[in-house]
Amino acid sequence: MSSNQIKVELTSAKKQKPDFANLPFGKIFTDHMFVMDYTEGKGWHDARIVPYQPLTLDPAAIVFHYGQTVFEGMKAYLTKENEVLLFRPDQNMKRLNRSNTRICIPQIDEEFALTALKQLVAVDRDWVPNVEGTSLYIRPFIIATEPYLGVAASKNYQFIIIMSPVGNYYAEGINPVKIAVEQQYVRAVKGGTGNAKTAGNYAASLAAQEVAEKSGYSQVLWLDGKENKYIEEVGSMNIFFKINGEVVTPELNGSILEGITRDSVIHLVKHWGLPIVEKRISINEIYKAYQDGLLEEAFGTGTAAVISPVGELYWNDEKLVINGGKIGEVSQKLYNTITGIQRGTVPDPFGWNVKVEDEEIILAI
Known part of the structure; x- marks a missing residue:
């Protein structure tokens, strides 16, 4: 046609x-x-x-x-x-x-x-x-x-x-949001429909989201559906962490949606020469990085919000306040750059x- x-x-x-x-x-x-x-x-x-x-x-x-x-x-x-x-x-x-x-x-x-x-x-x-x-x-x-x-x-x-x-x-806009780590429900499993953008995935997320909102949290951090310890997504967004100078995001595994903003972030971070790795990462690793003072930033990425900084994670009855609850340098730079490209106010090196x-x-x- x-x-x-x-x-x-x-x-x-x-x-x-x-x-x-x-x-x-x-x-x-x-x-x-x-x-x-x-x-x-x-x-x-x-x-x-x-x-x-x-x-x-x-x-x-x-x-x-x-x-x-x-x-x-x-x-x-x-x-x-x-x-x-x-x-x-x-x-x-x-x-x-x-x-x-x-x-x-x-x-x-x-x-x-x-x-x-x-x-x-x-x-x-x-x-x-x-x-x-x-x-x-x-x-x-x-x-x-x-x-x-x-x-x-x-x-x-x-x-x-x-x-x-x-x-x-x-x-909250670009201001950091509070996220609860979900330990009862799962969003998707490998072999399921997690990497497809289909309505059922979102319907399955509503119960956990309601519980989180009643507790004062904007969204939930999803863990894997098999071992309930590996990080997958945050709400309906992909998730990134900056740990000891390195940007880390969960690798695509069949249950994680291949976000276009996620891919854009990876391109930009590499373009800037910052170290970035896609790998399986557990909530225990994040907690240890927090305890060691190495968890510098966390942020979600998606079309709706572009970049959504995470100022606090709630896990095992403990509040993990990230970067003093303020937006991090990389998060802010990514937001400014992507929205700038989208609005034609900054160069678009990737076309x-x-x-x-x-x-x-x-x-x-």
């Missing part, structure tokens, strides 16, 4: 824009959405941009009963020159297809999906907020739509992209940004 095969139906009733200086996260949605259907034997077809609207699905649709769905999260940013930039969107499409493979969903054409996404952003360009710390959050997702109560992969799907102008994911051209609005109606 090509961009001129995307039909565009513009809304006749545009929504009132919110106050971009006071945006919540993920509660306000733009005027339009992208939709494309899949039918077994026909493939992906009927690509279209339409007014944002509710979906009509059969109650027996497989997505409701067996959770056959995947999604992505990415952002568009407005530069001082009034250009709209996407950050490494090709990597999101690659990861979407990796998730598709794990959940038995047909592959999408990554190049076409990116073209459709750029066209949707161009159509709703005036929804990209222009206030510091804000962005246009983009949520591509695929759902199984065949009405069938047998346990099997669906024969019909919809690929949808919706968008939402957002402020900071955490109310990560993709510009959305106004000409990409193609009205095939």
Whole structure:
């Protein structure tokens, strides 16, 4: 499929824009959405941009009963020159297809999906907020739509992209958050769906998150599902530590999501000449580093918050205060650099940004 095969139906009733200086996260949605259907034997077809609207699905649709769905999260940013930039969107499409493979969903054409996404952003360009710390959050997702109560992969799907102008994911912003080490629940196990971005992983995390929040913690630090001692992720983010001058992050093992911000951090740290290692690391190692005065920083990485410094870990009834509860030098530099690249205010040595051209609005109606 090509961009001129995307039909565009513009809304006749545009929504009132919110106050971009006071945006919540993920509660306000733009005027339009992208939709494309899949039918077994026909493939992906009927690509279209339409007014944002509710979906009509059969109650027996497989997505409701067996959770056959995947999604992505990415952002568009407005530069001082009034250009709209996407950050490494090709990597999101690659990861979407990796998730598709794990959940038995047909592959999408990554190049076409990116073209459709750029066209949707161009159509709703005036929804990209222009206030510091804000962005246009983009949520591509695929759902199984065949009405069938047998346990099997669906024969019909919809690929949808919706968008939402957002402020900071955490109310604390770039300020350090408090994290509780989770010892009862697990997020995922090797061989499961931990390295796929699928809804079930997030549903499984909610109980632990609720317990943590009631105790005054923003999120939980997940340990492995087999031995309950090796660190995996923090909340829905990848996790990094700086120990005695070396940056350390858990190695990808099949149960950890391959974060695009994670990969960006690794590239930047290597680019700066700092020592960095991906390895299996236990909570006991972190505790020992803390006791020895060598645990210098900890931070989560992800699309929503970019960099989220960890100021305190709660483990075995002990509070481990990291760097005096303040943001560390590497965390701050990473945040400034990545957000600067995303907004076009600092050099982009890796060619990560993709510009959305106004000409990409193609009205095939």
